[in-house]
Amino acid sequence: MSMSEQEQAKWYVIHTYSGHENKVKATIEKAVANRGMEDLIQDVAVPVEDVVENKNGKEKIRQRKVFPGYVLIKMIVTDESWYVVRNTKGVTGFVGPNSKPVALTAEEVENMGVEKQKSFDLVVDFSIGDKIQVSGGPFDGFAGTIEEINHDKKHAKVNISMFGRETPVELEFYQVKKVK
Template identity: 65%
Template sequence: MTETNKARWYVVHTYSGHENKVKANIEKIVENRGMEDVILEVVVPTESVVEIKNGKRKDKSKKIFPGYALVKMIMTDESWYVVRNTRGVTGFVGPGSKPIPLTEEEVENMGLEKRIVHVDFTVGDTITVISGPFENFIGTVEEIHMERQSIKALISMFGRETPVELGFDQVEKN
């Protein structure tokens, strides 16, 4: 194992149905050993699903990757050993015993880390939409939502002002 000082996301294979137990076990070991600076985060990716059973709506959380957990860590011999030997973990995903980190593109596609976009526009500024279904439309900023990384803008469509919500990365200031 080579030691680098950049934390990367690794995929850990677990016993099916034990993903949340593995997450809790790793977090407990990290806390007990004081390894918070090496093993930063453990995630079991889930999505919200609406189930209708007997005419009743029920929101359920469904695992996106059953049998897997994602760990953001700095790969060292000790961190590898701790995660690999956690109860419920069958190994890292990768050839042989060498874990392969997820690429930046994979991390972004899974929504594990959001890119923070800083903006230089304010309410009332004119913007141009540069991507998405409203590409090339011009609008006026009505609201800015920093926490959601989005804006609400009025775009002229079919001769009417229409409010739309756009991500910071979809617009540019005129």
């Protein structure tokens, strides 16, 4: 893929039936893989945030969709890519006038936190079993142990001690600092 092709890919917002966001994401990703369209539709995201809920005196962490009823998609708009997205079950249309896709600005994408700065590769100086400190995000300051490392997603699964028990959380590499 040439650099100019990659630069053309922009983030768009698609409207879905409420509660169907993850299903739509999975269906689009499957269609992209089946049709070999990875160069046109590069990423599909359902932004979520961790929320602490208090139920029956116990605090639980659950993920809540930041934009219920919407899915973000990074794509190059062609007739084929538009058709695949628009005709996905559960999609009601692109956000924009007359369902015509309107790209998000770089500032909007940054504010939504969909695409972290990927221009630099993080050096991973930790491995499975290492003791770490969480720096940033809702678990800032917690200590934990690395259970899994996913280099493709740049995530680490970490067991942190919370409310007197081990709790597995998924953190981005930049949120993990190895304890020396």
